[in-house]
Amino acid sequence: MSEHETTAEPGGEPTRRDFLFLTTGMAAVVGGATVAWPFIDQMRPDASTLALASVEVDVSSLSEGMSLTVQWRGRPVFIRNRTEEEVEAAQAVELAELKDPVARNENIPNAEATDLNRSAGEGMENWIVMIGSCTHLGCVPLGQAGDYNGWFCPCHGSHYDTAGRIRRGPAPENLPVPPFEFISDSMIRIG
Incomplete structure (x- = not known):
């Protein structure tokens, strides 16, 4: 095992890999919402309507x-x-x-x-x-x-x-x- 590779033991401390998975997932959610919002927003009725x-x-x-x-x-x-x-x-x-x-x-x-x-x-x-x-x-x-x-x-x-x-x-x-x-x-x- 190299010094940069870490694994968490069951019930152990979170690892660097766990942190990267979490932040990557959050970035994907925020990015997806940012891309989807204009499409969702355009389905609302126009203010004049x-x-x-x-x-x-x-x-x-x-x-x-x-x-x-x-x-x-x-x-x-x-x-x-x-x-x-x-x-x-x-x-x-x-x-x-x-x-x-x-x-x-x-x-x-x-x-x-x-x-x-x-x-x-x-x-x-x-x-x-x-x-x-x-x-x-x-x-x-x-x-x-x-x-x-x-x-x-x-x-x-x-x-x-x-x-x-x-x-x-x-x-x-x-x-x-x-x-x-x-x-x-x-x-x-x-x-």
């Missing part, structure tokens, strides 16, 4: 019959304070007349497409919040237009009623309702 995860909208200036379009997650969202006549017209529609009988409301999954299930809820039926992207090919429909005075997609002729339900045309589904809630009498949080 996180900022759009929810948006608060002041609707105090929307009187009856007015609409507002805001951006949420890069998509237009229609907010409308419907008139009493629009609410009554939407409530009068029989479910059997609808092309899509599902509400498509993320706040109440698997609900029927009644006007109440598409609106902000009991006592707030005049408020409707929907993603403003036609369910056919993603065009942005025009408001207070079409055969049902709701939304009309001029690109391919989809007609939605005042509750955002598809009534005629190639669109297969109702305009989706995003998760939203009134956090005060005049403020809506979407997302």
Whole structure:
């Protein structure tokens, strides 16, 4: 055995070789983490995406019959304070007349497409919040237009009623309702 070669006896003192194994292993762990971190970090959502995860909208200036379009997650969202006549017209529609009988409301999954299930809820039926992207090919429909005075997609002729339900045309589904809630009498949080 040479003077530089050392071995530890069972239960003996650690040797120079033990120290080198330990420090080499630690250097490998730190180096691996340093190399892997940029790949792991790039999988996190971008700050701009996180900022759009929810948006608060002041609707105090929307009187009856007015609409507002805001951006949420890069998509237009229609907010409308419907008139009493629009609410009554939407409530009068029989479910059997609808092309899509599902509400498509993320706040109440698997609900029927009644006007109440598409609106902000009991006592707030005049408020409707929907993603403003036609369910056919993603065009942005025009408001207070079409055969049902709701939304009309001029690109391919989809007609939605005042509750955002598809009534005629190639669109297969109702305009989706995003998760939203009134956090005060005049403020809506979407997302």
